[in-house]
Amino acid sequence: MKEIMNILRVVSESRQAEISPEDKHKVEQIVKWQKETLTQAELAFSGSYEPAVQALSDYLSCTPSSDSTARRFATQMLTEVPEPYRAFETLSQWLVAINYVIQRAPEFDKETFPMSKLFVFYMFVPSGNKLFVMNEFNTKLTQVLQAWQTYLDSEESKVVLNPEGTIPAPTGWLSQSAQEQLCLSQAKNYADRAQTYWGFTSYNDFFHRELDLDTYRPLPANDSNKIVVSANDGTVYRIARDVQYCNQFWLKGQPYSLFDMLGGNAISKEHDAPTPSYLIEPFVGGDVMQSFLSGADYHRWHAPISGKVVRKQTIEGFTFSELRSEGFDASAGTESQGYQAMVNTRGIVFIEDEFGRGLVAVIPIGITEISSVEITVDEGQYVKKGQELGYFSYGGSTLALVFQRGMVASFMAEPASDDAQFPACKSAENCPAEKGCLRVRSAIATLHDPQKC
Numbered sequence: 145m146k147e148i149m150n151i152l153r154v155v156s157e158s159r160q161a162e163i164s165p166e167d168k169h170k171v172e173q174i175v176k177w178q179k180e181t182l183t184q185a186e187l188a189f190s191g192s193y194e195p196a197v198q199a200l201s202d203y204l205s206c207t208p209s210s211d212s213t214a215r216r217f218a219t220q221m222l223t224e225v226p227e228p229y230r231a232f233e234t235l236s237q238w239l240v241a242i243n244y245v246i247q248r249a250p251e252f253d254k255e256t257f258p259m260s261k262l263f264v265f266y267m268f269v270p271s272g273n274k275l276f277v278m279n280e281f282n283t284k285l286t287q288v289l290q291a292w293q294t295y296l297d298s299e300e301s302k303v304v305l306n307p308e309g310t311i312p313a314p315t316g317w318l319s320q321s322a323q324e325q326l327c328l329s330q331a332k333n334y335a336d337r338a339q340t341y342w343g344f345t346s347y348n349d350f351f352h353r354e355l356d357l358d359t360y361r362p363l364p365a366n367d368s369n370k371i372v373v374s375a376n377d378g379t380v381y382r383i384a385r386d387v388q389y390c391n392q393f394w395l396k397g398q399p400y401s402l403f404d405m406l407g408g409n410a411i412s413k414e415h416d417a418p419t420p421s422y423l424i425e426p427f428v429g430g431d432v433m434q435s436f437l438s439g440a441d442y443h444r445w446h447a448p449i450s451g452k453v454v455r456k457q458t459i460e461g462f463t464f465s466e467l468r469s470e471g472f473d474a475s476a477g478t479e480s481q482g483y484q485a486m487v488n489t490r491g492i493v494f495i496e497d498e499f500g501r502g503l504v505a506v507i508p509i510g511i512t513e514i515s516s517v518e519i520t521v522d523e524g525q526y527v528k529k530g531q532e533l534g535y536f537s538y539g540g541s542t543l544a545l546v547f548q549r550g551m552v553a554s555f556m557a558e559p560a561s562d563d564a565q566f567p568a569c570k571s572a573e574n575c576p577a578e579k580g581c582l583r584v585r586s587a588i589a590t591l592h593d594p595q596k597c
Contacts, residue, residue: 170474171229177261177436178231185244186237188242191515197243200284204235214281219498221272225265230559231594238262249301249347252317256439259289260476261514263464268472276464280528284487286463293348293514296538301347302563311339317350326440330360333570334475334499352443352535360571361442363530364587369439369499372552374590375506376543377442377570378435379560380580383479387546389428389508396469398482402427405486405546406505410494412492414456414523420589423455423494426503433453433557433589434481435579435582437541444535446584448545449591451498456519461488463515476512481542485509492519493533498526500594502548506533513539550592557588 162301168399193201202209204218217423218235232238245258255261268273276280283551306313318328318341329336332354338341339462344350355361364371372399384400403409406427437443465487466473466480473479490509497504508517521527567574575581577588 161224167466167474174261174264174474175229175231177255180238181244181258181262182231182241185241188244192293193239193243194249194288196284196288197239197246200242201236201239203280203284204239209375210281211278214275214278217271217275218277219316221266221269221275224269224271229265242288244296246288247295249296252315252322253305254321257476257513258458259292260540264474264476267464267466267476268468270468273466273468277462281574282462285445286460287525289463289516290512293516293537293593295346296351296514297346301344302341302344302350304347305344305350311338311340312341317347318350321530321546325334325568330355330569332356342548348537351538357530357583361583361585363585366534367452367529369450369586370553370591371587372530372545372547372591373446373585374435374557374577374582374588375448375545376435376437376445376582377584378437378543378582379564379566380557380577380582381434381436382432382559383434383555383557384432386429387432389424389425393486394467396467398467398480400482401486402546405507405544407457407492410459410461412459414457415455417456417574419455419492423503426548427505427546431532431547431549431552431555432544433547433555434485434542434544436478436481437536437543439540443541444584445506445533445543447495447531447533448506448588449495449504450527450529451495451496451504453493453521453523453525453527454496454503456521456523458491458494458519459489459511460518461490463489463510464512476540478540481509481511484511484542485544489515489517491519491534493519493521495527497591497594499550501591503553504548505544507544507546507548508534508536509542509544510536511540511542515539515541517541523558533549535560548590553590553591553592557582 204215229501250256267276305317307316308314328357333342389398390403391399402424402430406424408424409418466477467483470479488509490507495505514537520535557577564580567580570583577582
């Protein structure tokens, strides 16, 4: 039980820090939310699960389609949470709460990442940490998340944008408070705010809303073919140089392993064979810049350079997985972003620089909630720097740019400090790349001349 009390270590075990009153309060708030959600879920439960939740229940029960090892891990993980912090006593309670969440869209000013709150303790305790990386369990869980995505793509889900249906919206995601917190004045749909839902067709349509890019995210004024622009809004998590072909990414420090990151052993939605070695080997000794997108960030991603899309792929990986070596993470996995670049659901778009410098790989990665990526360009297509490549559906996410060795002369962007905070209404003045703040289509690096690559 002493080990499990590390659930209250919201900071990394490696730092051996004592838990602060603020961190303890954070954990207690999670437990309070879990208990309240369970109460609401049990009151709303009709007696039957949604089909995907039923399939997960069957897998964790004594049925012909069950797995006894998964059932053991699932049962044990509940008891491994110390009793004062245990909201769920049985698997059926946990499943009822999951069933409740996937039939609703997140409400503004309430818990915006509910699935993370349901899983946060169980991802960390020993048995749960093993359960969440079992392939069949992950498949069943992915099907649950896909059912949730179907709802969030539906017209019914847009009610949370403007619950009263009046103009202007007094509450919800289109209210004045939300407009200020999320900087909705930069959205394309802001011009349609005289409409009840601003033209949004669903909650997800709102979540991955488009921005007025020419006004709020223009390309650099001094742009040239040597400038690399950010693929996304966000915060710089890490910059790594001289990245290796194969590495032990599961160790503390989470070193990048290009073979795993670029799908050297993974079948994708688009291809029935793994990424060929001739597309991986040029990156050995190259550079990686990874960034984190918060729930308030713009969730579409764009081409960092101009060139030809030589390959695209969508790899189904883990959805909720983290490294226990990083210590308990109250954000449900954001401390394991480096590791997740190798194992989580992700897209990969390989772009060949039009000036002959080599390849850049754009890798959007799902961290939590739905963990869905949608690539909107085709293989063989020419893309211009700053052009949209795809988008995330609802959830937490990260994005990595991988550069062929010898391409990057220098990075303008730098990793953000642990306490860095940036406004939702990003601009050149309040979002400096050198402090770790990213605005899509703004300069982040310079490239060598083609003949030097």
